[in-house]
Structure formats: structure tokens, C-alpha cells
Amino acid sequence: MKYVIMFTTTPELDAAVPAERAQEVYGRIYQWFGENSDKIADSGAELQPVSTATTVRHGDDGPVVADGPFSEAREVIGGFSVLDVPDLDTAIAVAKTWPALDLPGVAVEIRPMVVDYSQFEQ
């Protein structure tokens, strides 16, 4: 099954992490991608900080463009990858080893991808 795993962080907590520690975790993230290459279908992308986000939102008179992320949540998405593994337990096991989980405010969301489009055919 294919899953998108979304790496989220809490910017206000990130700021408190010493640069050295952040660097060390970053190094392990490189390793992590290497170690899990057989389970990663698409390494995805790391995103620029949320301060660079722009959102285009539904408006009554057409789409409205605004500064900032789509959600007011404290957590923001920092990147994503695509896993191809047999089941959710394997995806959870991979996600649990995400090095940044050592840092407070970090979370990984796992979402199965729609791969069977037969429901839309007619």
C-alpha cells in the first residue's frame, strides 16, 4: 500500500532547539532516507519555512490569495514522502524511526493514498 507521510513541526518549539542539536538531527535524517530507501516510493520534498507560505482560498467572488498557511494550527507541515509498504503497521514502524521525533512538537501523520480509482469510473 502507498502512504503519504507528512512531517510536521511546531515552529515556536523549533526555535528553542540549539543549532548544534538541530544539525545533528538533520544529519540523521539523511541517513534515515538511505536506510529506508526500499520502503520509500518517492522521497517527496522538504518545504521552506511556513513563513513563506501563500494560501489561495475559496471566496464568494472567486479565489482569494492570502499570506500564511492554510490552517491556523500550531503545527505546520515541513515536508512529505511517499511510502510503499505492505500495511499500516510497517508504515507506523518506519514513521516511529523518523529522527526529528526526538524533538518536542514534532509529529508524523500517515495517510493512505487512493490508488484504486475504480470507484470514480462509470
Added chain:
Amino acid sequence: MIASDAADPPAREPGPPAPGDGSAASDSLLSAVLRDEAARIVAALTRSLGNLDLAEEAVAEAVEEALRSWRMHGVPPNPGGWLTQAARHNALDRMRRERRYREKLALLAEPAARTTAGRSDDVDDRLPLLFGCCHPALSPDAQLALTLRAVCGLTTAQIAHATLSSKATTAQRIVRAKRKIGRAGIPIRVPEGPERAGRLDIVLTTISVMYSEAHLVAGGDAAADRDLAEDALWLARVVTSALPEEPEAHGLLSLLLFHRARERSRAVDGRLVLLADQDRGHWDAALLAAAHSELERASKLRRPGRWQLQAAIAACHADAPAADRTDWLQVLTLYDLLLRYDRSPVVRLNRTVALAAVEGAGVALVELDGLAETLAGYHLWYAVRAHLLRELGRPAEAAAADRRALGLTANEAERRLLNLRLTGWTNPGGGPGPIE
């Protein structure tokens, strides 16, 4: 009892199976039969169809049919075969309405051999199903509802009744959970390796909640047509016999058996009777012996855990010939050990009762007040507080605490006890004892 669909298939197109000996069956007999059969059939169908949702729906429908038919005509000679045929019939019906019917039909055409093969003595296919239902990716409410439905074979109405939820909420909870299992790829299997212990604890927690929910309903006003406590005990036994090397499984079974042994003296005239006031002569000696031997089995495996410690605490109470001869120091020591595994506020609350017995109500009250914030709104926090204040000779404050407790519980048996306390009735045993 074995669900042998291979033994005597009544017809190629299994319509309503033949009635049995014509005598009506009691609800408890029906529960026991359905419990024994339903989970195996769900597990077998899930394996052959690769779809828990479909399998479970088909079996649930068969269970409803069985309840209707067996209540009138009695349980057929081969209830497992009856249910299997009915469930497969229902699954076929559902699949006809689906696309790719033919591909799936091929899968269903050859399940007989597999169901038999999956029933060897060392493999209990109910276990993977149980672990799937109790997956941490499902909410605790959903884990419980789905376990009751897919593993214990309860109807949606029975689950709604037992968990004090509406039928609509329960139905939705089950549908969502099954959908998530399918869409998110939750595996139906027993996890191996380091994951096992944590996952087993979720299973044991679900069984424990199942038992407690039964307490709530039984202590209340409603007459349930299904005793959830029996389902919980049955499930705990299924786990211990499938995983005999897991000490915590034995620990939970022991704990439930200790509770079950005291069940008869726990409620008198619909009023809750606290441990200290229970008639110990009415405790079930056979169940107590079974509880002790489970605990012994667990301790021989030499891996302590929270369920074993709770069972050990229950054993201390069971061993005391009278409430005032309870070995409270041992109880308190066991609670201190328990805190290493489980620091939940409810464990800490229960510990304060032992603390009061050993070090006095004053010390316990300080400890209790430290839990005020986390347990605000929990009626038993107020009930314990009332007990301690009464011990300390502060009856007005005690009554105020009892009134808060009364305002926070809807359970009739508990309300009757609190009302009695408020009208000046005194515990002959002298105190509430541990919270049950």
C-alpha cells in the same frame, strides 16, 4: 465447539437453515454459542475475502438471523455450520451488488479447506482479529465496539445498550472503524517482536473496559440480555490460551476472576456494596481459586506488569478473612510497584485508600488533593474525599463531597449508596475500602 462448514453443507445455495429440535433457546445459551462461533467465522471469511468489512457485515447479519430463528426453534445441532452458511450466503448477496463480483466469487468458492486448516490447535484465528480490532490507529471507543461486534458477535443494539450509547452512534462507530481498517491497511494479525507487548496491553485494556462496562450496566436499572462480563472473561481466556507465555494476559484474567468471584455480594437490592461491607461468605470460592492459579501461572513467567500487580492487589483483598484484617501494608507496597508501570490518576486515586489505611487519612487527603486537577469531574475522587473527611471528623465537608459525587454519576447503584451515606447510614465495615 467448532464451526465446521465443511462437515455438512446443507445446500449449494444456503437458504434459511433447518431448525433444530424445536425447543426455544435461552438468551444466555445463545450468547455462549454465538460467542464461540462468530469470531472464528469472521476470521475465516476475512481471510478468504481479504475484507474484514464485508466478512463482518455478513456474519453480523447471520447472527441477527440466528437470534431470531434460534429463539423460536432452538439451537441447531451444528450452530457453526448454520452460521457459516448463512454468513457466506449474506456475503455472496452483498458481493453480487458489487463490481468485480466474479473475481471475489472465486475466492469464496474455496474457503472450506482453509477454514479447517486455520483451526489447528496451535493457531487461534480469533487472535489476529482481536489484535486488528484493538489497533492503536482506532479510537478506544471504536476498538471496544468493533471487538464486541466482530469478535464477540454482539448485535449493534446489544453493543449500544452495553456501552450506554445510542444505536445510531454505535452503528456509525463500527462502520467507520471497519472502513479505516480496510482503507488505511490495518493488518489483521498478531504483532511479533518488540511491538507485541504494547499491542497486547491495548487488547487487555479493551477487555478490562468491557468488564467494567458490564458492571455499570448490571449495577444500573436495565436488564441486559447479554452479560458483557461473561464476554470479557471468555475473551481473556481466549487470549491466555492462545498466548500462554504472556504473563500480563494471565494477570488480567486473574484480576477479572477475582472481581467475578465477588460479583454476587457486590450489589444488594440494586445498591452498590463496597468491598469492606461485602459478605465474604458469599464470594465464589471456585472462582477465587481459579484467580489465584492464574496469578501463579503469571508470576512463574517472571515478567511483572500492571495487570499482574492489580490482580495481586485483588488477591490481598480476597485473602483477608475480614475487611479489618486486610494486609494494607502489602496492598500499599503493591500500589507503589504498580505506579512504576501505570501512573494514571485512577491508580493514584485507588492508592490513596491504601495510604489512608497505613499512614492515616490526613496523609492520604494531602495526596488526594494533589490529584484534584486531573480528576476534577470524576465522581470517585469526591467519594474517596468524603470517606477521608469522615475519618478525620469533618462530616459537613464529607457530606458536601458526597453530594458532588452524587451530581457526577448517573449509575443508579452508586447513587443509592451515596444517598444512603448522605442520610446518615453508616458503613458497618467502617470505610469504603478500595474503589471497585
